[in-house]
Amino acid sequence: MSVDASIALLSWYAVDKRQLPWRAEPGETPDPYRIWLSEIMLQQTTVAAVRPYFDKFTSRWPSVEALAAAEDSEIMAAWAGLGYYARARNLVACARRVAGEHGGRFPDNEAELRKLPGIGRYTAAAIAAIAFGRRAVVVDANVERVVSRLFAVDAPLPGARERLYALTETITPETQSGDFAQAMMDLGSAICTPRAPDCGRCPLAPLCAARAAGTQAIYPVKAAKAPKPRRDGVAYWLEHDGHVRLVRRPAKGLLGGMLALPTDDAPAEAAWREAGSVDHVFTHFALTMRLLCAESDRRDPDGIWWPIARIGEAGLPTLFARLAARGSEWRNAA
DNA sequence: CAATCGTGGGG
DNA sequence: TCCCCAAGATT
Incomplete structure (x- = not known):
């Protein structure tokens, strides 16, 4: 199952992956600064919303040193409209730590990345895998949805999160785990969507427990949300x-x-x-x-x-x- | 652990 | 119109 899933997914990704400004082409070396910046901006935020901000930030501040040297007020103003402004405050703090304490180079492993402001469990894994080729278990909302369907996980989120991490670990390949993670996210974005998943085009459909039972639409199960005051x-x-x-x-x-x-x-x-x-x-x-x-x-x-x-x-x-x-x-x- | 923290798009 | 949701982190 695990090998089948990663092979099927990586084959699909090689053909159908999205071209994104922060994504290195095959053979190119990914720029950790751009990977980091994109991952922070993409936290709880759609690709469409991020694009113009990513372009603006990378043209004004092409390197982590340039960003670290900027005024707080410039960066906050440039972030305006993107939301979740703690990300922008942490962005500056992180850039200055990397420039000042790491010689301008991002740490190349999850544990060290995790210590930096604004980098949590997901983002540390994503940067380690995508920018540095490390094997890491990358679980975002897309992966939660894909994996909950693949294994028909009936326990509701967020309680089921550890279970989903464990299941994702079983299908994460030893190599190309960055491509695997991005493939899972592209799949969740384009095919294994929240409302009406397009199982007919899904490379994982033959392996999917929810698909077999015809219950793909009920996953991921989520706890009831509180009313909005x-x-x-x-x-x-x-x-x-x-x-x-x-x-x-x-x-x-x-x-x-x-x-x-x-x-x-x-x-x-x-x-x-x-x-x-x-x-x-x-x-x-x-x-x-x-x-x-x-x-x-x-x-x-x-x-x-x-x-x-x-x-x-x-x-x-x-x-x-x-x-x-x-x-x-x-x-x-x- | 549960609450806090933005915004815009899609069904 | 309303509800859901998004490459989550922090306290």
């Missing part, structure tokens, strides 16, 4: 002389480290006026944020004042970019 908030658009007041959010927590409009408490006493609201859905709650707008008669010298004509370059996360669009409309209407 609703919350309300207020943001403030304070402008003066063509500039708007921004704040840098605290390093930890929601949208941590990002530029934003002031929230909760008004940044000044002023004649605040309602300018509508924005509904925004985060992973674990839905937010309705009202926008209050005002013109200031003075410019607090300690604040961050951003030229409104260039607000698109501020690097606001999506919620605040949408609120800023409302603020600009309010301004043009006034």
Whole structure:
């Protein structure tokens, strides 16, 4: 079973693999910096969303040394819109560790990679396998789905995770485990999809227990999710002389480290006026944020004042970019 | 261990 | 429209 599965999958991958900007062509040597950067960006994020960010980052910062030398604010602004901003904070910290303590070279094994900020169990295995040719058991959401079907694992996630790791270990080949991992992910993305898997095109179909039973659609079994609470908030658009007041959010927590409009408490006493609201859905709650707008008669010298004509370059996360669009409309209407 | 942490696309 | 989901890590 194990050998059959890896051979069938690698044969399929040799023909049908996706071409991706971070993926080395056959015969090319993979660049650990690009593999690492792509793996961080791809955490809980689709390939389509990552592409433009990967291109932007690699052209601005072609090496880990270049990234390590950048200002935090530049990197956070460049990450704006991609989400999960702890990844960007860890990205900088990791780049500086690699540049400063590892001579600019990423560690070539799982255990050392795992010690770096932002690199967990999955990412350490993926980098070790893909960038350094190490045998590693690489389990992401795609692999969980493929393996849960292949072996008809009825236990629900996340409890079944260790079981899925053990099963993935049994089909991971001794060599080419990087290609094997990427093949599993391409398979999960293109064929062994969450809703309606295209078993007719699947190289593993003859080996698949769920396929044999006709039950592929029920896997992976997942625990019931908690209901999503609703919350309300207020943001403030304070402008003066063509500039708007921004704040840098605290390093930890929601949208941590990002530029934003002031929230909760008004940044000044002023004649605040309602300018509508924005509904925004985060992973674990839905937010309705009202926008209050005002013109200031003075410019607090300690604040961050951003030229409104260039607000698109501020690097606001999506919620605040949408609120800023409302603020600009309010301004043009006034 | 369970909660926290974004966003956009697809069915 | 709503729900699901994605190359997870951290605390």
